[in-house]
């Protein structure tokens with residue numbers, strides 16, 4: 142979908158190329174993340190695609206067509222562009238900002254308005270916000286408007302240069318999640334620039350790790366990169382805890398059916414509960430009401446009752462969603478008093494428990 | 507001097523003002539016209555020069571340097587340098603007035619356009635704005651607060667200078683000063699000639715501020731935050 146063929150940029154007055162003969166294919170419908178140290182040429186590479194920076198060598202094709210064969214402004218209206226500083230128009234309301242490209246393309250007013258409303262909902266922006274000016278929004282809200290604006294004319298290609306760079310880690314994490322949700326529906330071809338390797342690993346279908354001068358050190362899926370860093374540079378760039386980071390690529394849902402775990406229904410007899418705990422090798426037992434998890438109790442407290450549900454229970458401290466990563470699951474295990482992490486699905490439905498054994502199996506396989 | 511003493515002993519004839527309201531009004535309107543013409547022409551020329559200076563950076567230095575030199579010539583001197591060519595006419599006055607506005611207007615317009623954040627321009631280019639639309643729809647509107655700040659300074663200055671051009675044209679409120687001086691310091695005329703332009707300048711300054719608030723709602727709300 143986007144093909145860089147020995148793309149090169151030498152800025153006037155500089156000796157060394159900022160990007161030197163970079164060859165890279167970005168498949169349609171995927172997120173490719175360009176990551177690398179500051180000054181390695183990520184932004185330059187991105188801007189060559191929409192000709193904000195004119196390449197001095199090589200060719201770049203979008204959808205098979207050489208970008209230099211198109212008028213820059215025509216090319217750009219078909220490519221969504223989000224820059225790090227967001228660059229919202231301060232003199233235009235949020236709604237007008239989002240409507241930028243549709244208006245440039247000459248959409249009629251009704252269609253534009255409908256599209257703006259739709260995008261504000263998609264990006265989780267309060268409809269009242271449409272009439273405000275950018276200075277009246279928080280940083281995170283502005284970033285969302287920036288993404289909405291880039292999506293407005295539904296371009297097949299999206300270029301994003303550190304779009305979540307200016308917000309705090311919590312908002313950043315949320316925006317990353319939203320981007321992934323959005324991408325699951327929209328299937329855009331996205332080139333995403335960041336210098337944060339964790340962001341790259343989370344978002345990228347593929348990651349291009351660049352060295353100074355736009356030298357491509359490795360271009361592969363996150364899993365491959367973590368498993369087999371191609372060069373010492375990549376290894377160093379990934380930093381420590383590569384194993385743990387790989388766990389961050391898989392979710393609890395990937396573990397498959399977790400079974401009922403060390404639990405019994407509330408109407409089970411005390412004997413049954415004790416047997417179950419013994420089988421699990423635990424001194425506690427979880428108690429269920431149908432598909433709800435009530436809590437847990439010490440086996441020793443069961444004596445003298447008839448049913449497992451007759452005793453007081455303690456709530457589980459840690460619950461994970463099915464989307465949680467295995468890395469988060471380990472964190473949950475460590476924090477839990479009873480050494481398991483409870484998994485809850487939609488509407489808090491009990492899905493099972495992640496145990497250390499179970500994780501160990503998954504890691505080894 | 508004797509006249510002043512006579513007035514002091516006999517009291518100042520303030521009634522002259524109420525008796526001559528028509529004349530004063532006429533002079534005020536004339537003063538406004540002289541100011542307005544200078545501002546409109548000066549603004550138009552300044553815009554052209556500013557755009558040229560922005561597009562061709564090399565021109566900015568020479569343009570502002572020339573305007574700066576003109577600005578430092580005492581107004582009296584400038585008008586009388588022009589007089590041999592254009593006579594003691596309104597045209598002479600206007601040429602001088604226009605030249606005086608240029609420095610402030612060009613400087614502010616260029617500063618305003620330069621002040622448009624780079625990220626905003628890049629985002630606009632990246633979304634497919636052509637150069638002309640970028641200028642008209644993004645750069646110019648965002649430069650308005652600084653441009654109008656320049657207009658306010660230039661307007662206040664021009665209203666004051668129009669008072670001086672009465673020496674050439676005998677028009678505007680300045681003529682009351684000339685009259686007053688010639689009539690043994692006739693105080694009511696001097697007061698009208700001095701206070702009138704001051705009030706006029708304040709009023710125009712206020713109007714321009716209101717205009718700016720009206721057409722740049724975003725900057726006001728931003729400032730209020």
Ligand SMILES: Nc1ncnc2c1ncn2[C@@H]1O[C@H](COP(=O)(O)OP(=O)(O)OP(=O)(O)O)[C@@H](O)[C@H]1O
Nearest residue numbers: 152153155159178179180181182183184185186336
């Ligand atoms: N307009 C320019 N003129 C000259 N050199 C430039 C220009 N823009 C970028 N460079 C140089 O090109 C190199 C790559 O810059 P680029 O902005 O692509 O880096 P980057 O990977 O995006 O870095 P960062 O993570 O800091 O944003 C740098 O050495 C930079 O100094």
Ligand SMILES: [Mg+2]
Nearest residue numbers: 183184185302
């Ligand atoms: Mg960059």
